[in-house]
Amino acid sequence: xxxxxxxxxxxxKVVFTREEIEARVKELGEQITRDYxxxxxxxxxxxxxxLYFLSDxxxxxxxxxxxxxxxFGNIPDxxxxxxxxxxxxxxxxxxxxxxxxxxxxVIRTGLTTAYIKSExxxxxxxxxxxxxxxxxxxxxxxxxxxxxxxxxxxxxxxIGYGLDRHxxxxxxxxxxxxxxxx
Amino acid sequence: xxVITISRQCGSLGDELANYLASKLGCGLVTxxxxxxxxxxxxxxxxxRQLEExxxxxxxxxxxxxxxxxxxxxxELTDMADESSNxxxxxxxxxxxxxxxxxxxxxxxxxxxxxxxxxxxxxxxxDDEQAExxxxxxxxxxxxxxxxxxxxxxxxxxxxxxxxNTDRLSVEECADAVLAMxxxxxxxxxxxxxxxxxxxxxxxxxxxxxxxxxxxxxAKILDMYNxxxxxxxxxxxxxxxxxxxxxxxxxxDFFLPKFNLYLELTTMEQKYVTKKNKKARKVMELYPGTNVxxxxxxxxxxxxxxxxxxxx
Numbered sequence: 001x002x003x004x005x006x007x008x009x010x011x012x013k014v015v016f017t018r019e020e021i022e023a024r025v026k027e028l029g030e031q032i033t034r035d036y037x038x039x040x041x042x043x044x045x046x047x048x049x050x051l052y053f054l055s056d057x058x059x060x061x062x063x064x065x066x067x068x069x070x071x072f073g074n075i076p077d078x079x080x081x082x083x084x085x086x087x088x089x090x091x092x093x094x095x096x097x098x099x100x101x102x103x104x105x106v107i108r109t110g111l112t113t114a115y116i117k118s119e120x121x122x123x124x125x126x127x128x129x130x131x132x133x134x135x136x137x138x139x140x141x142x143x144x145x146x147x148x149x150x151x152x153x154x155x156x157x158x159i160g161y162g163l164d165r166h167x168x169x170x171x172x173x174x175x176x177x178x179x180x181x182x
Numbered sequence: 183x184x185v186i187t188i189s190r191q192c193g194s195l196g197d198e199l200a201n202y203l204a205s206k207l208g209c210g211l212v213t214x215x216x217x218x219x220x221x222x223x224x225x226x227x228x229x230x231r232q233l234e235e236x237x238x239x240x241x242x243x244x245x246x247x248x249x250x251x252x253x254x255x256x257x258e259l260t261d262m263a264d265e266s267s268n269x270x271x272x273x274x275x276x277x278x279x280x281x282x283x284x285x286x287x288x289x290x291x292x293x294x295x296x297x298x299x300x301x302x303x304x305x306x307x308x309d310d311e312q313a314e315x316x317x318x319x320x321x322x323x324x325x326x327x328x329x330x331x332x333x334x335x336x337x338x339x340x341x342x343x344x345x346x347n348t349d350r351l352s353v354e355e356c357a358d359a360v361l362a363m364x365x366x367x368x369x370x371x372x373x374x375x376x377x378x379x380x381x382x383x384x385x386x387x388x389x390x391x392x393x394x395x396x397x398x399x400x401a402k403i404l405d406m407y408n409x410x411x412x413x414x415x416x417x418x419x420x421x422x423x424x425x426x427x428x429x430x431x432x433x434x435d436f437f438l439p440k441f442n443l444y445l446e447l448t449t450m451e452q453k454y455v456t457k458k459n460k461k462a463r464k465v466m467e468l469y470p471g472t473n474v475x476x477x478x479x480x481x482x483x484x485x486x487x488x489x490x491x492x493x494x
Contacts, residue, residue: 085407109481115407118440141475143441155480 004172009165010179016151018173021133021161024150025053028131029060032101032148036063041099042125044091046116047071048170049105052162053133053150057103068093070102070116085112087119095125104132105162106153110142117144133161134175151175184364185263185286187276189336192320193298193305193313195348195356196291200272202357209268212259217274221258222251237330252331255279268364273324277341278332285371287363290342291356297349369410372439396449396482397435403485404436412437418472420464432461434474444474447482 005011016024032041043065045054058067071089100120107113107130117128131148136155140146159165160172186203190196197213204211222230225244232239233251240252249257256279263269263280271280280286293301295317303313328336339345344363346356392398392413404411415437421430434444446462448455455476462474 084405109485111403111407111409111485114409114441118408139478139481141443141445141477141481142438143443143473 005159005169009159009169011159011176012179014174014176015153015156015158016161016175021150021174022056025056025133026060028148028150029057029062032057032131033060033062036061036065036099036101039099041101042066042068042091042093042095043101043103044095044120045069045103046105046112047089049162049164050103050133052170053105054103057131066093070120072112072116085115087116091120091123095120095123097124097126100125100128101147102128102130104130106134106136106158107132107144107146107149108136108139110140110144114142114144134158134163183266183285184268184368185276185280185283186268186270186360186364187280187286187288188270188272188291189277189289189324189342190272190291191293191298191324192317193302194291194293195301195353197272198353199289199291199346199356199360200270202353203360204270206357206361207268207270209270210262210266212262212269212271212274212276214273217255217258221255225251237327240331255331273327275328275332275334275336278328278334281341285367287344287360287367288342289360290345291348292346293348369439396447399486400436400445400447400477400482404438409441410439412439418465418469420461420468430461432465434462434465442471442473444472445477446474447477449479449482 041061041063043054043058043061045051045067047069048071054067058065068091069089070087070091072085073088102113102116102120104113113130113132117130120128129147130144132146133150134153135146135149135151136153139155157165157178158175159169159178160175162170163175164170165178188196188200188203190199200211200213203209218230218233222233222244224246225233229239229245229251240255241250243250244254247254255274259271259274259276259279263271263283277288277290281288295314298317299310299313302308302316303310306313306316308316325336328334334341344360346359348356392401397413401411401413414433414435417431417433419428419431421428423429432446434446436445436447437443438445444462444465446458448458455478458476462476465472465474
């Protein structure tokens with residue numbers, strides 16, 4: 001897989017193999033299938049990090065789910081020299097009175113997840129739950145209930161399965177630890 | 183919940199602003215016509231005519247009642263304000279009637295005489311002279327109403343939170359400013375109410391004065407994510423001596439009302455923050471339902487890094 005990283009990124013070790021990821025995502029998908037029986041579920045993936053997790057997870061969910069994507073970014077704002085975080089790609093599906101599951105690649109402080117959750121709450125869903133492939137529970141600042149977490153992680157810098165380093169490495173089929181941040 | 187009072191000069195677009203705000207907020211709108219139609223039901227046509235003609239008539243006691251027409255007006259307005267999520271009151275001296283309420287925003291809308299004249303001339307299809315005469319009469323009536331009922335001068339600056347000159351502002355632009363102020367004010371009042379507890383000391387300040395740059399930068403990060411915060415809103419006593427005097431207290435740096443969460447920043451290395459951790463734990467034990475998290479140096483640095491990437 002050196003070609004994926006083009007030799008520019010130094011990997012220390014593989015943290016979660018392709019097989020481990022597949023097995024865990026299958027478990028999560030089955031759990032979600034049980035939990036949302038008979039409920040109208042809209043799954044909202046957060047671009048771009050969650051794309052691989054989202055596509056694998058939804059294929060293990062045996063329910064008629066609807067799938068949408070949401071993106072956020074920093075937008076210049078006249079009232080703030082730093083700009084503000086805003087939704088850059090909103091969902092198209094109406095989630096009013098529906099069950100919503102947000103799919104993230106990784107939750108560390110939870111700041112961005114909290115932001116996305118609060119934006120979606122404005123659309124009047126019945127309930128919003130959170131799922132993430134990776135969760136660092138020791139760093140979680142915000143009081144956000146994460147219902148489904150693939151693996152717990154520590155502070156190491158990770159790449160692969162949606163996680164990138166300068167936009168490279170998302171398409172690695174496993175999750176690896178980087179030797180250093182840059 | 184809030185009350186928006188609008189005092190407007192004739193031809194200033196104040197009525198248009200009130201209607202626009204009412205439709206934007208989907209809330210009730212009390213105008214002079216509405217008040218006369220609904221507030222004085224039991225009054226005779228003659229009483230109503232007298233009320234229309236002379237503000238002083240409002241000080242008279244109502245028939246078969248012990249209260250005056252002014253009392254009745256105030257009572258009806260207060261009831262409506264208490265029962266609605268938001269309420270807009272146009273004229274009627276609302277800026278004075280609601281001046282004691284924390285949840286009111288008092289707006290004055292005016293414009294230059296020439297602008298108002300041309301608007302009135304166009305609206306009523308009259309010439310400039312007639313328009314000016316109409317304006318003078320209306321201004322006098324408004325002024326007399328407030329001075330008769332409340333003994334206040336309608337031109338007092340201190341009656342208003344926001345003053346608009348619509349010579350160069352559109353109705354939408356004025357409304358945006360009112361709505362932004364309303365949003366902030368409702369939020370602030372909500373936060374203040376949420377953080378009032380008997381056992382802790384509430385010391386919310388109007389403007390945050392940060393102790394260091396880290397706190398200031400963290401506030402900017404929260405702003406960037408549109409997360410409402412309060413800076414050091416309260417102090418939690420956590421240890422007392424035998425006489426009941428407070429010997430130790432903890433004032434977390436930030437409170438995030440939406441998450442019911444207190445955050446304490448530390449830029450020290452993690453191993454040195456045991457004391458802060460202990461205090462945070464103690465607050466959570468002594469004040470059930472209170473969440474306190476420590477923002478460690480690395481959390482802060484990572485957030486700050488992301489903040490810088492965004493151009494901060």
